[in-house]
Amino acid sequence: MNYWLMKSEPAVYSIADLERDKVTGWDGVRNYQARNIIRDQMRVGDLALFYHSNAAPPGVAGLMRVVREAYPDATAWDPASDHYDVRSTPDKPVWLQVDLEYVCAFRTFVALPAIKNDPDLGGIMVARRGARLSVQPVSPAHFSHICRLGGCQ
């Protein structure tokens, strides 16, 4: 079982939207490093922290689970989509997505400044080098600590 942190701007799609939808296709990833993680490493049953980026403050808002492994992201060949990419076609898809299901919304939002100041979360990627990557690995120890801070399982 692997653990991840996945970013979304809450103004676009938030943990409350996922709670309503129950399952969502995590489309729109347009970074090769993030795509390769989705393609090569994300497996059904993996858990992911739902991170609110571009928020005030940013931070972890809840928990979700992978329920479908990598498959083509159809928004890439939709000219009407904000994520349209002329290089990707149904025959040769460039961009991939997974499906994620809602697990819980944190009772306590775990804000980025608290993450940075927590000695138990030293070295976590979201606070350091590679912070911009929209799909990141999280160590089991860091993952369980953030879940405990958030008040979710």
Added chain:
DNA sequence: GCCAACGTTGGC
């Protein structure tokens, strides 16, 4: 809105 970090593009 600013800007640092960093990924991508394209000329050579």
Added chain:
DNA sequence: GCCAACGTTGGC
């Protein structure tokens, strides 16, 4: 393949 220019992310 180098690297300067440019675009994007995302914290602040």
